[in-house]
């Protein structure tokens with residue numbers, strides 16, 4: 001890795017700043033959990049007024065809101081606070097682009113990251129409910145609603161725009177989670193039927209979302225293990241989103257084979273995931289961090305793979321013409337066809 005600056009420019013404050021970085025996450029997480037950003041949306045309030053609204057200690061709330069201010073989460077004028085433009089857009093509940101649940105999902109891994117030395121040494125994963133930091137229902141809720149935040153805040157629109165599903169009738173969404181992308185693709189393609197296959201917990205969260213979108217006539221939720229399914233081989237699209245990153249190479253390859261076997265000739269496979277397609281320095285930093293994150297919090301075989309590697313697994317499973325589609329978001333798409 002290339003570094004700029006000479007040793008004389010270096011300052012221990014760079015280390016101190018790194019050490020303090022987790023405070024920033026804690027402040028964000030607390031703001032979301034206390035729902036301070038909904039309270040301050042469109043309102044200019046003093047710390048005392050916010051403290052009364054949330055039933056908290058005025059002194060602590062003042063110190064906390066000042067920290068939100070220095071992190072650009074809030075603007076302060078005189079002794080009054082209001083949301084910054086960033087917070088107003090992405091951290092106010094019920095807004096379309098809200099990503100607060102995704103931030104909770106990320107920070108639910110807090111205690112796992114706190115034991116990173118042990119994790120690295122032992123080569124193991126520590127799920128958030130295994131550390132006791134959150135319980136299993138909270139984990140699943142924040143995980144799934146967090147994934148849905150990501151879809152709703154832009155990813156779903158990009159996926160819809162990058163795929164031409166005209167003439168396709170039946171899609172299998174393997175590990176479909178909250179059904180976010182089946183919802184988006186079925187809404188955009190009224191002739192498409194989708195089967196979302198996942199475990200019980202995600203489907204419990206998907207059910208009301210499918211109902212809210214009035215797509216119960218196009219989307220079927222099916223509980224099961226995607227590596228052990230007995231579905232008819234009559235799908236002309238298979239979507240695998242957010243799964244390749246968190247599974248071992250052997251599981252990914254087995255899953256691509258399942259997709260191939262369940263698909264009609266001429267069918268389209270769509271992989272949407274965190275993958276290394278763009279190698280800019282900013283993206284390389286994100287990919288390095290994501291690669292460690294999935295080992296810490298998902299599976300010891302997980303990893304942020306090169307797009308070329310994922311394409312080669314598709315070809316090994318029998319697919320042809322892999323097409324890598326970088327998106328202006330964190331997740332990219334690869335499509336391929338069954339001959």
Ligand SMILES: C[S@@+](CC[C@H](N)C(=O)[O-])C[C@H]1O[C@@H](n2cnc3c(N)ncnc32)[C@H](O)[C@@H]1O
Nearest residue numbers: 147175176177198199202224225226241242243
């Ligand atoms: C990161 S989430 C992605 C959810 C959704 N596809 C999305 O992109 O928002 C991964 C999903 O894979 C599901 N999954 C993992 N292993 C599975 C298995 N063996 N069978 C079925 N689903 C599985 C998880 O339950 C979870 O919902």
